[in-house]
Amino acid sequence: MQPIVRNKSLRGSIVRLQPGEELIVSTDKVESVRSICSTLGLSMQRKYKTQTDRKAMSVTITRIY
Numbered sequence: 001m002q003p004i005v006r007n008k009s010l011r012g013s014i015v016r017l018q019p020g021e022e023l024i025v026s027t028d029k030v031e032s033v034r035s036i037c038s039t040l041g042l043s044m045q046r047k048y049k050t051q052t053d054r055k056a057m058s059v060t061i062t063r064i065y
Contacts, residue, residue: 011036014048017063027057037061 013023014036025033030052037048047064 011040014040014061014063015044017048017061019063019065021063023061024058025061027052027054027059030059033059033061 010025010029010032014033017023030050034050037050040046041048049062049064051060051062052058053060
């Protein structure tokens with residue numbers, strides 16, 4: 001797992017994920033994350049999975065392929 005780097009965009013961080021890699025962001029980005037994953041999945045022929053952890057207040061993004 002890699003933490004999000006502050007000086008890079010969220011979209012750029014998601015694009016750089018390799019299959020099997022995960023990225024964890026805070027829940028305040030949940031709407032943006034799901035929208036970006038959906039759009040990138042369609043345009044770049046990739047599949048992403050998002051999982052919300054309410055206790056840790058985080059969203060985990062996993063690139064499937």
